[in-house]
Amino acid sequence: MKLLWHLALSLHFLLFFHHSLFSSFSLTNCLPSNHLTTNECHEDESNALLKFKESFVISKSVSQNPFSYPKTASWIPTTDCCSSWHGVECDELTGHVTGVDLSSCQLYGSMDGNSTLFSLVHLQSLDLSDNNFNHSQIPARTGDLSQLRHLNLSHGSETTFSGEVPHEVSQLPNLLSLDLRSYIGVDNPDDPINHLRLKTTTLRSLIQNSTRLKELHLSFVTISSFVPNILTNLTHLQKLSLSHCELYGEFPIGVFYLPKLRVLNLEYNRNLSGMLPDFHSSSLISLLNLRGTSFHGSLPASIGNLNSLYWFSISECRFYGSIPSSIGNLTQLEYFKLGYNTISGEIPYSIGNLTNLANLSLVENKLSGEIPYSLFGLENLETLVLGNNLLKGQVELEMFLKLKVLTYLDISSNNLVLITRKGSSNNLTLPPIQAMDLDFCNLTGEIPSWMMNLTALFYLSLSQNNLQGEIPISLFRLENLESLSLSNNFLEGRIDLNVFLNLKNLNFLTLAHNKLTPVSGKLSFNNATLPPLEVLDLVSCNLDEFPVLIQELDALSYLDMSYNDVKSIPNWVWEKRSLESLSVSHGSLTGEISTSICNLKSLVYLDLSYNNLSSEVPSCIGNFSQSLQALMLQGNKLVGRIPQTYAVGSALKIVDLSENNLQGQLPRALVNCKMLEFLNVGHNQINDSFPFWLRTLLELKVISLRHNEFYGPIICPKPCTFSKLHILDFSHNKFSGILTPEMIKSWKSMMMSNASQLAYENNVIKFSGKSWSIYIDYEFTMSNKGIVMTYNELQHLYYMVGIDLSSNRISGTIPDVMGELKSLVLLNLSNNMLSGNIPSSLQKLSNLEALDFSLNNLSGNIPQQLTELTFLEFFDVSYNNLSGPIPENGQFSTFQESSFEGNQELCGIQLLMKKCENHGMGSPPQSDGDQDSGSLLQFDWKIILIGYGGGLVAGLSLGNVFCPNILAWLWRNFMGRNLVF
Numbered sequence: 001m002k003l004l005w006h007l008a009l010s011l012h013f014l015l016f017f018h019h020s021l022f023s024s025f026s027l028t029n030c031l032p033s034n035h036l037t038t039n040e041c042h043e044d045e046s047n048a049l050l051k052f053k054e055s056f057v058i059s060k061s062v063s064q065n066p067f068s069y070p071k072t073a074s075w076i077p078t079t080d081c082c083s084s085w086h087g088v089e090c091d092e093l094t095g096h097v098t099g100v101d102l103s104s105c106q107l108y109g110s111m112d113g114n115s116t117l118f119s120l121v122h123l124q125s126l127d128l129s130d131n132n133f134n135h136s137q138i139p140a141r142t143g144d145l146s147q148l149r150h151l152n153l154s155h156g157s158e159t160t161f162s163g164e165v166p167h168e169v170s171q172l173p174n175l176l177s178l179d180l181r182s183y184i185g186v187d188n189p190d191d192p193i194n195h196l197r198l199k200t201t202t203l204r205s206l207i208q209n210s211t212r213l214k215e216l217h218l219s220f221v222t223i224s225s226f227v228p229n230i231l232t233n234l235t236h237l238q239k240l241s242l243s244h245c246e247l248y249g250e251f252p253i254g255v256f257y258l259p260k261l262r263v264l265n266l267e268y269n270r271n272l273s274g275m276l277p278d279f280h281s282s283s284l285i286s287l288l289n290l291r292g293t294s295f296h297g298s299l300p301a302s303i304g305n306l307n308s309l310y311w312f313s314i315s316e317c318r319f320y321g322s323i324p325s326s327i328g329n330l331t332q333l334e335y336f337k338l339g340y341n342t343i344s345g346e347i348p349y350s351i352g353n354l355t356n357l358a359n360l361s362l363v364e365n366k367l368s369g370e371i372p373y374s375l376f377g378l379e380n381l382e383t384l385v386l387g388n389n390l391l392k393g394q395v396e397l398e399m400f401l402k403l404k405v406l407t408y409l410d411i412s413s414n415n416l417v418l419i420t421r422k423g424s425s426n427n428l429t430l431p432p433i434q435a436m437d438l439d440f441c442n443l444t445g446e447i448p449s450w451m452m453n454l455t456a457l458f459y460l461s462l463s464q465n466n467l468q469g470e471i472p473i474s475l476f477r478l479e480n481l482e483s484l485s486l487s488n489n490f491l492e493g494r495i496d497l498n499v500f501l502n503l504k505n506l507n508f509l510t511l512a513h514n515k516l517t518p519v520s521g522k523l524s525f526n527n528a529t530l531p532p533l534e535v536l537d538l539v540s541c542n543l544d545e546f547p548v549l550i551q552e553l554d555a556l557s558y559l560d561m562s563y564n565d566v567k568s569i570p571n572w573v574w575e576k577r578s579l580e581s582l583s584v585s586h587g588s589l590t591g592e593i594s595t596s597i598c599n600l601k602s603l604v605y606l607d608l609s610y611n612n613l614s615s616e617v618p619s620c621i622g623n624f625s626q627s628l629q630a631l632m633l634q635g636n637k638l639v640g641r642i643p644q645t646y647a648v649g650s651a652l653k654i655v656d657l658s659e660n661n662l663q664g665q666l667p668r669a670l671v672n673c674k675m676l677e678f679l680n681v682g683h684n685q686i687n688d689s690f691p692f693w694l695r696t697l698l699e700l701k702v703i704s705l706r707h708n709e710f711y712g713p714i715i716c717p718k719p720c721t722f723s724k725l726h727i728l729d730f731s732h733n734k735f736s737g738i739l740t741p742e743m744i745k746s747w748k749s750m751m752m753s754n755a756s757q758l759a760y761e762n763n764v765i766k767f768s769g770k771s772w773s774i775y776i777d778y779e780f781t782m783s784n785k786g787i788v789m790t791y792n793e794l795q796h797l798y799y800m801v802g803i804d805l806s807s808n809r810i811s812g813t814i815p816d817v818m819g820e821l822k823s824l825v826l827l828n829l830s831n832n833m834l835s836g837n838i839p840s841s842l843q844k845l846s847n848l849e850a851l852d853f854s855l856n857n858l859s860g861n862i863p864q865q866l867t868e869l870t871f872l873e874f875f876d877v878s879y880n881n882l883s884g885p886i887p888e889n890g891q892f893s894t895f896q897e898s899s900f901e902g903n904q905e906l907c908g909i910q911l912l913m914k915k916c917e918n919h920g921m922g923s924p925p926q927s928d929g930d931q932d933s934g935s936l937l938q939f940d941w942k943i944i945l946i947g948y949g950g951g952l953v954a955g956l957s958l959g960n961v962f963c964p965n966i967l968a969w970l971w972r973n974f975m976g977r978n979l980v981f
Contacts, residue, residue, distance in 0.1 A: 039094060296320075301324040303326060338362050357380060485508070592615030637661055652676055721746050723748045881904075
């Protein structure tokens with residue numbers, strides 16, 4: 001398990017929000033109009049405005065603008081509306097009201113078609129932005145204001161205009177600017193709160209009728225459509241904002257060539273695709289934001305022609321190729337973000353020309369080479385994010401201190417070797433760094449002393465390095481520090497955990513996997529002085545008991561004490577109602593699981609795996625927390641039955657009770673766990689029939705019933721569909737009967753031809769309202785092309801599509817429909833009583849890497865069509881009644897004699913003592929005869945996949961449940977054979 005701490009750095013949003021929402025807000029908006037008019041305000045228009053004012057109340061909380069104020073307070077009946085009323089403009093000659101600007105006016109109330117505002121038929125500009133209209137629909141009578149040139153109904157409130165944008169808005173022929181944006185939901189870009197909806201027909205009508213549009217802002221308006229090509233007809237368009245609109249399809253490339261276009265924002269339309277064009281030198285584009293779309297391709301060298309560009313973001317897209325050196329021509333560039341693509345090559349040296357650059361993010365790409373020296377001359381750089389690339393070379397850490405205004409530095413997870421300057425750091429001029437991530441940077445030696453002088457620092461992560469020595473006492477003077485990660489180093493010495501209480505703002509602390517000896521004595525001060533610590537990670541810290549200070553941490557949400565020698569959990573832990581994640585795995589816990597655990601009503605994640613707990617599972621375990629997503633109790637000595645108390649509405653995704661002594665039946669109440677994805681009860685003594693009722697769990701991807709006492713046929717009443725099942729391990733039980741075609745057809749996801757479509761990416765457990773989450777990192781081992789490999793990524797487990805029914809009592813033939821499971825990587829039916837032929841339909845299993853039919857009563861020939869399985873690395877049909885020539889082509893030329901032994905009638909080049917007499921003959925017809933005798937030998941499958949559901953790295957462990965005899969298997973399959981790789 002890995003902890004992820006999400007930095008609350010939303011600089012990109014804050015800048016954009018400020019620029020977009022208040023770009024038109026100036027000090028003049030706060031003052032009364034001073035236009036001199038030859039006519040006074042018309043009485044009917046003045047009365048209309050007063051009635052409009054009376055329909056609202058003033059509420060300071062509704063406006064987001066910090067400079068908001070109630071402009072309508074100046075609307076006094078005895079004064080002239082044209083000369084004295086804030087936010088009102090009149091025609092100088094006629095005295096008619098032509099402009100109403102009530103933006104950020106703290107208005108609260110509803111608005112409908114009866115509003116007197118719509119009697120102001122001479123209005124040319126109407127701005128009601130940043131107020132609260134209580135979910136009112138935009139009145140259709142807006143279309144009556146036929147002279148409108150500027151209409152702004154944008155907002156930052158959750159209770160403003162909602163519903164469908166009326167078609168009448170699209171009938172305003174004089175419109176120059178339309179702004180219906182909202183700014184809600186930006187904290188979760190994939191789940192925004194869009195209140196307004198715009199029909200495609202209305203959008204097309206708007207484009208066709210308002211041909212002089214200069215600005216069109218529809219961000220966070222749900223459009224759910226492709227982008228109409230007629231958008232390219234808006235030749236006067238300067239600004240186009242369509243972010244978070246659920247747009248899809250190909251974006252019209254002609255929009256990039258609109259002659260006056262300056263701003264294009266398409267952010268977070270996940271299904272909107274396209275490519276960057278060949279930019280002309282005449283282009284005026286200054287802001288281009290494609291973040292979170294499906295735009296793809298390489299960056300054209302012509303990007304260097306965008307001389308006005310100051311904001312460029314294509315992060316979270318599908319771009320590849322290299323960064324062109326022409327990027328150095330963009331001397332106005334301030335914001336440059338290319339993160340989360342597959343961009344490769346080196347960072348061009350010309351990046352040093354971008355002297356105005358304030359924010360550079362190239363995170364999560366495939367960039368290689370060294371960090372160019374020119375980068376250290378960017379004096380205006382505030383944010384530098386180069387993490388998760390392939391950058392290499394030796395870099396002096398102090399070089400980054402040349403960036404005098406740097407506030408955020410992330411160079412983590414590269415191939416860099418960081419070195420630090422020896423000697424005194426007193427003469428160093430330090431930038432105002434607030435956040436620094438140096439994880440996986442091969443940083444050696446002691447923690448640099450100058451870091452203790454970064455007084456603005458609130459985030460420091462030095463995990464996964466080679467740091468040595470003691471934690472310097474001066475570290476505890478960093479009063480602004482909120483997050484400190486020192487895990488996976490070689491830090492040593494006794495450390496009094498109470499000293500961390502000096503960091504008054506600390507809420508995230510991990511000291512895991514060091515050589516420290518933490519101690520914690522009695523606290524000498526009261527709770528009022530304690531930091532708001534939410535996350536405490538003390539994995540592998542040489543502890544034999546829970547530190548005393550934990551009892552006093554009232555805000556604690558996450559506690560990990562795994563890989564220590566803790567023998568018991570103190571009772572006060574069960575009183576910490578704030579706990580959402582508790583892990584005490586791989587320790588020395590004994591005795592019972594206290595029923596008081598069920599007091600932790602907020603628990604999301606519980607891991608007590610791999611201890612010596614020997615009680616029954618508390619009956620409340622399935623329903624004590626409606627938030628519980630992961631229940632990990634494997635690798636103990638638990639007895640009795642699995643509780644039946646899984647409640648309706650359960651949030652459980654992962655249940656692992658494997659490697660215990662549990663008995664009885666599988667609880668039917670598991671059907672209430674509709675979110676369940678992983679169920680492992682292997683290596684117990686459960687006695688039950690096939691749990692066909694699990695078919696109702698539509699998210700279920702992995703089932704392991706391995707090594708139990710399950711019995712009877714593997715059948716399922718119609719309708720039967722295990723729609724998302726990836727891995728099925730029913731091996732070493734007493735299942736009997738035949739494999740029915742209907743059962744095999746129920747494994748729908750295994751029929752996908754592209755196994756990568758089965759990838760499981762949601763391997764992060766998130767906690768509501770928290771700045772951290774748990775990254776579930778399953779460890780599993782499999783043989784890939786003859787090499788035993790360990791994978792530490794959850795998504796690899798779900799790429800792994802496998803069926804293991806070995807060591808049961810299954811009889812009958814292998815159904816032809818087995819060949820329809822096109823995603824299968826592993827198929828093991830060994831050690832059963834199967835008869836008949838090996839179906840030639842298996843040739844369609846193009847992803848198959850391992851096939852084991854050994855120890856059965858199969859007859860006939862080995863189908864020549866199996867030579868088409870180009871990924872097949874393991875094949876075993878030993879101890880059957882097969883006959884005829886063994887295929888010679890493809891992967892079959894690599895298989896050894898042991899794969900075919902025990903079949904007296906087989907011949908082929910693989911059998912040293914039994915070559916075929918007529919080697920050139922084709923395969924004879926296969927026999928249809930079945931044989932009834934059962935297998936006499938019982939032994940484990942020579943398995944390719946060893947414990948694919950193995951334990952979580954550093955915390956969330958699922959146990960090595962798929963092969964109990966790894967060493968024996970390795971000896972038999974590698975040391976005992978001369979394999980050809």
